[in-house]
Amino acid sequence: MDEISLDPTSPEFTARRAEARKALDALDPAKNLEMRGGAADDPLRRDWFEAVYARAQNDPARVPWANLAPHPLTKAWVGAQVKGIAGLRALDVGCGLGDNAECLAEAGAEVTAFDLVEAAVEWAKRRFPRTTVDYRAGDLFAPPADWRGKFALVHECYTLQALSAPLLPKALAELSSFLAPGGKLLIVARARGEDAEAEGPPWPLPPSIFTEARRQGLKPLSIEDIEATADVGRRHWRALLGRADEP
Template sequence: MFEQQPEHVRLHIKELATQASEKSEPSAWFDVLYVEAKGDAAQIPWAKLAPHPYLQDWLTTHAPSAAQGLRALVIGCGLGDDAEALAKRGFEVTAFDISPTAIAWCQQRFPDSTVNYVVADLLAIPSQWHLAFDLVFESRNIQALPLNVRSKVISSVASVVATDGTLLVITRFRETEAEPSGPPWALSNSELAQFENLGLHQRERLLFLASQETDVKHLRIEYHRKKII
């Protein structure tokens, strides 16, 4: 968890994010961090080398019992654990990250994986992904990008959810509309409402704390894009 990282790590990440934003390349700092890690996952604050527990919970209680043939997309896949969890459930998984280093790391960790790991930019989604995925998993990527690109990022995430498809979002949450300091920059209710404005209906909203050692609030939200009758 970010709060549990040494202060020098948090300050370094903030510096990298600030520099990237000043260059109008708000997501460029991710690959810098992966390169600096030199293969040591402990240097990546969000890399737990295990699927997110609230994804695992959702897969146990909500996911289709037969996912074969259903296409899933993992946004900002990091080191690949969430993508592998979906593949084990039978989804045909595409997982992308803007960091070529992270993607190469995934392929090294899971050499026999069925997941299609690719380098792609959330701010420039490939056109062939439009409305293409039955399940889209977005965990903690929107919050890692500054507020001046938030609407564009949310629109990109929503754009890949197929008709009758599901979007599962895990994110930090702030109860105020005041601009937070970051990264990460927690999402507000008005920002989350943009998903519904883009045609996604909220099915479930779960508030949780990532650990007992912090009062930072997180949400897991399940959205659904209704069929057009």
């Protein structure tokens, strides 16, 4: 590949991303009306996610969610932990190219990170050859049995919003199942009003997601409704949840 900009703020990077996004939308059964008939056979859109990484050809600009840095809301939360997260066993869900997982690891957590797409996992390993993160390919809906009740911190950034509404209850139940006693789930996602039109994917999450979380064994400990800023261009939730069976 010729020399290209890897600065996500550069016009060149932005242009490559826009070009790739247009092509990827045309392949996405969730966006392409002509392809929706086959979407029921692939509810996780695995084929589409695999196509994203295959078509990227090692150019992160062509992976729409790859900004080569931790999400600002994740990074700020990790940095604000007065007691720290050093030594905590943490799980990063939908790790992509690894930036959020590495942020947790740099803070001292013992991190396992997984993604639905093997190519994403291998790319993350190449980017961070000296990492302490245990990167794996995996499916949120078919996790290893030994993950149940094992993690003090579970981090989910942009995975829930990539799922259609019928999958959200099961996804929340799976996230809840990973928490050890006293464990916490950190959710970072785009937000919308309850009655706002949800065009996607991604599908911004409405406030009722936290009502559903309660039904799936989770209780909100803090919910931040964050308006668009220079760092975060859209309204977001940053929410910390714990196990509902704990006081």
